[in-house]
Amino acid sequence: MFDKYTTVNGIRVKLNAYSESRFKSLRAVNEEISEWINNNGNLTIADIPSDLKEKWWKTKADILWTSDVPYPEGFFANDDFESGLLKETEEAFIIKRLYI
Numbered sequence: 001m002f003d004k005y006t007t008v009n010g011i012r013v014k015l016n017a018y019s020e021s022r023f024k025s026l027r028a029v030n031e032e033i034s035e036w037i038n039n040n041g042n043l044t045i046a047d048i049p050s051d052l053k054e055k056w057w058k059t060k061a062d063i064l065w066t067s068d069v070p071y072p073e074g075f076f077a078n079d080d081f082e083s084g085l086l087k088e089t090e091e092a093f094i095i096k097r098l099y100i
Contacts, residue, residue, distance in 0.1 A: 002017075003015075006085060006089070008065075008081075008082050008085050008086070009075065009078070009080065009081060009082055011067055011069060011071065011075075012067070012068070013061075013065035013066065013067045014065065014066040014067070015064065015065060015089055015092075015093075016063070016064055016065060016066055016093075018093055018096035018097060022063050022064070022093070023093075023094075023097055025063045026060065026063050026064070026090065026093070026094075029056060029059050029060055029063070032056070033056055036048075036052065050077050051077070053076070053077070054074075054076040054077040055076075057076040057081065057083060057086060058071070058075075058076045060086055060090060061076070061086060064086070064089045064090060064093055065089065
């Protein structure tokens, strides 16, 4: 009844429910990203190596989504990866944390 899905680059994914453990995992990824940015302050987002973006996006997707099929090779590294959908999912996930 409450399952929500979206399609990312042709793959249907289920949006995982909020949990504190998922939040902690997501926070750890975001801390790693922040640390990299702080250590490379002279670079822009466009300068982030594609292997790092791919790793971070996949890690976030593994926390936020469940897919019935494996992601194809290079799914997150593809220039056409719909990262905005991952961002929207992350924002919606974090908003759910405010519920007490």
